[in-house]
Amino acid sequence: MDGDKKPWDPSQLRKYDLNLEEIPRLHYKDPKIDEYIKENKPVVITESNIVKPAVQRWSLEYLERNLGHSGHTVFVSRNHKFKYYDEKKIYNRVSNTKGVEFTPPTRKVEMRIEDFMKRVKEWKKGDERIYLQQSLTTTVGNNIVEDFVKFDWDYVNGKQTKHNWGPLTSNLLFIAMEGNQTPCHYDEQENFFAQVQGYKRCILFPPSQFECLYPYPVHHPHDRQSMVDFERPDYNKFPKFKNVKGWEAVVGPGDVLYIPIYWWHHIESLLRGGPTVTVNFWYKGGPSTLEYPLKDHQKVSITRNVEKMLLEVLQDPKEVGPLLRSMVLGRYT
Ligand SMILES: C[C@@H](CC(=O)O)C(=O)C(=O)O
C-alpha cells in the first residue's frame, strides 16, 4: 500500500456521534508495546507472526474444507447486531423466579460449516444474518491444528508471562458476514484480538467511562453489555453517553489489537467488506493486588461484587435498585 492509501473507505464505517481518537499502531518488536500493556491501554500490534499461518491460509474455502464436520456454534440475528446474552441469567436461580422478562435478540444454533458458508454466500438484504463463533479445540481438522500450533506462541506467551496474566482460557474463531456488529460490552479477560481476513472497526472505551456507558445490572442476561444503542442513543435515559470519549482502530489481516481487561469494545465488520475472520486469545486477569489508588477496572469489579452480594441477600432483583437508591440518594450525592 502506498503512503496513506487505506485498503478500506470511510463510507464502510457506520456513522456514530462519538468523540474518538486513534489507537496507536506499533511494530511488534517495539518495546513501547509493553508500556501500553502494563498501563492497561489498547495498542494495535503490527507485522507480527502471531497468527501468520492463518493469515496465509485461512480463506473461507480453506476453512470450509478443514474446519471439521461436527456442528459449529452459530448465532442468528434478525438484524446486524449480535448482542451477547447469558442464557443462565434468563432464569434467575437465586430468586427462583423469572429474573427478568427477556426476549433473546439472537438465537444460538449448531450448523455444519458447509451450510454456514452457503448461507453467507447466498445472503440477501432482509435475510437473517449469521455469525460463527467457535472455540478452536481439537474438533477442528488436522490442517487447522497444524496452522494453530505454528502461531507465534513464544510472542504471546512472552507477553502473558511478562505482564503476569492468568492462564489462556480460550481461542475463539469468529467468521462474520460483512456489516455484522458486536455491540459495546466488556469482558473480564485480557484479549489479544487477532484479525485474520477482512477488516473490522474496533471502538474502545476505558473502564473509567462506566458511568457513560450504562451497563445492564449484573443479574441481567445482558450483564457486561451497554444499554445504549449507538445507532439511536436515548440521551434522556442515558444523558452521560454524550460525554463518552473513546478510541478506535480498523484492524486488517495480521493486526493484533490488545483489548485490556474490562475495556469496553464495540466491534463491526466493515460494510461491503466481505466476510471477516478473527481469532482471539482470552487470558484470565493477573492477581489483583489492592494498591491505592485503585485502578478503574478494579472499581468496576468491586461494583459487580456489591451487586452480586445484594442480589444474594435480597433474593429479588427488583429490590436491589431501591435499596441502592436509598443508600446513595441524598447521602452520597
Ligand atoms: C466477539 C468479539 C467481537 C467481534 O469480533 O465481533 C469480542 O467481543 C471479543 O473478542 O471479546
Ligand SMILES: [Zn+2]
Ligand atoms: Zn468482547
